[in-house]
Amino acid sequence: MHLPRAIQAYFDADKAHDGESLIQAFAPDAVVRDEGQLYAGHKAIVxxxxxxxxxxxxxxxxxxxxxxxxxxxxxxxxxxxxxxxPATLKFAFRIEGDRVVDLEIGA
Known part of the structure; x- marks a missing residue:
């Protein structure tokens, strides 16, 4: 499976436990929605x-x-x-340019 570059970077950094590389996959004003919470910007996301x-x-x-x-x-x-x-979760990404601008994680 060929994932878009920003999404592949997210999963690669997650697997490597590398927060610095992970945050580079996100736009500075990106948001993440997970477990009913919203996290906005690099500092909150990391x-x-x-x-x-x-x-x-x-x-x-x-x-x-x-x-x-x-x-x-x-x-x-x-x-x-x-x-x-183990569980199968859905990661819904919106990308602009080469960065993730929105990620929602759910069942």
Missing amino acids: AWWRHAKAKYQHTAEPINMDRKNDVTEVHARVIGQFPGS
């Missing part, structure tokens, strides 16, 4: 990601991708320290 990594000790492996209008949906198998693991 704090969200670090907190989630520490809490859930998870890995996410993309298994398929679908494009719907301006949204690229990636379903990933997520394994970690949470009820129902």
